[in-house]
Amino acid sequence: MRTLFIAGVCTLLVGLAVTPAAAAPGPPEAGTPSNSWPAALQVVTDDDVNVAWSGDALRIADPAAVPSGRRSPVVSGLLVLAPHDLATAANQVRAFTTKATAGVDVEYRGRPAGGAWSEWTPAGTALAQDVVTVQIRVALTGETAAVNAVVLVAASVPPAPPAAGLAAAGNVSRVYATREGLVGATTANGHVIAARDHFVALPSRRGLAPKNTGDYTVRVCTTSGSRCEFAPVWDVGPWNTTDDYWNPAATRQSWKDLPQGRPEAQAAYQSGYNGGKDQFGRAVANPAGIDLGDGVFLDGLLLTDNSWVDVAYLWTGTGVRGVVGSGPLNIRAGAGTSFASKGYAATSAQVPIECWVTGQSVAGPYSTTTRWDRIGTGQYLSHAYISSTTGGSAPAC
Known part of the structure; x- marks a missing residue:
């Protein structure tokens, strides 16, 4: 847990600049202690990526650490603060910064009681519902990016329109998948890539899960549906870093004139959009919308070359979720280990539990049970490997 005591918060607030900027800001209104608090910028842990407190500011730790491959050619860093419980429910967090340079972005996400995390969103943007817990992260882009202090203020404001008609799987699109590789490199959330690793990369931080979590998980399947993998989003790319194409145009971070799912x-590759270039001006050499870790590519989907796949962005959906505590775990065609494997569920992935059936007894790390969770049509996991669930209780099938 990060802690930082700042004496005289009211004094600190004088002259702060608001992020994101709108009009000339005044001091934030007084709030309860838990709804107005300073960010612990001086506390950097293993969950953070390429940032350090140096002198009087949070800065990039290694200016030479430019991401590998088709990720951003610009050095970046990420400070992820511990979740913060609010005294009263709210649906907006504003950020007030001091001595912030260009390239400093404050983002947050929220979680209602007993619910799932929202997508990461810029500070100052309203969520669709009130939340009781929030988490802040500070992103630095560019080797000179720095910020001296951040004070957060949570409040209730008119909510953003809720997404309509979501199924358990959430938004689904067919996109081109490439193999990430890069064994030994560090992902955008600080994970060091291992051989046959089971994670994916998407071209926006909005769906980036903190290290060793599956808060943002995709279900990626071959177009025939014969093989699927549930895997956490642990990296940003390919090509772009602000392309949350799975969201509706109205809320899409960039390129709002493109249809949802594209x-x-x-x-750029197929139609010459943006002059055939990505956001950094690089010529796009393939139409990739997702990168697959080698374990997902080779073992989960049994791919031998880059390919079109069907992707469900599960955090945009609804319903009961189970966390795979020990994996990669075989997805079975029925409620027993003798049934054919249909793919994998990676460690930390959050899988949708539609309902459960009674089947073969399995002794796993979390229980010995005959319960098998149905996570899709003809897809089952032993509940002995599910470490926790959210969103309520699943019914019997």
């Missing part, structure tokens, strides 16, 4: 790189 990555900018795909439009």
Whole structure:
């Protein structure tokens, strides 16, 4: 847990600049202690990526650490603060910064009681519902990016329109998948890539899960549906870093004129969109909208070359979720280990539990049980490997 005591918060607030900027800001209104608090910028842990407190500011730790491959050619860093409980429910967090340079972005996400995390959103943007817990992260882009202090203020404001008609799987699109590789490199959330690793990369931080969590998980399947993998989003890319193409145009971070589900790189490659270039001016050499860790690519989907796949962005959906505590775990065609494997569920992945059936007894790390969870049509996991669930209780099938 990060803690930082700042004496005289009211004094600190004088002259702060608001992020994101709107009009000339005044001091934030007084709030309860838990709804107005300073960010612990001086506390950097293993969950953070390429940032350090140096002198009087949070800065990039290694200016030479430019991401590998088709990720951003610009050095970046990420400070992820511990979740913060609010005294009263709210649906907006504003950020007030001091001595912030260009390239400093404050983002947050929220969680209602007993619910799932929202997508990461810029500070100052309203969520669709009130939440009781929030988490802050500070992103630095560019080797000179720095910020001295951040004070957060949570409040209730008119909510953003809720997404309509979501199924358990959430938004689904067919996109081109490439193999990430890069064994030994560090992902955008600080994970060091291992051989045959089970994670994916998407071209926006909005769906980036903190290290060793599956808060943002995709279900990626071959177009025939014969193989699927549930895997956490642990990296940003390919090509772009602000392309949350799975979201509706109205809330899409960039390229709002493209239809939902169409990555900018795909439009650039196929149609010459943006002059055939990505956001950094690089010529797009393939239409990739998702990168697959080698374990997902080779073992989960049994791919031998880059390919079109069907992707469900599960955090945009609803319903009961189970966390795979020990994996990669075989997805079975029925409620027993003798049934054919249909793919994998990676460690930390959050899988939708539609209902459960009684089947073969399995002794796993979390229980010995005959319960098998149905996570899709003809897809079952032993509940002995599910470490926790959210969103309520699943019914019997």
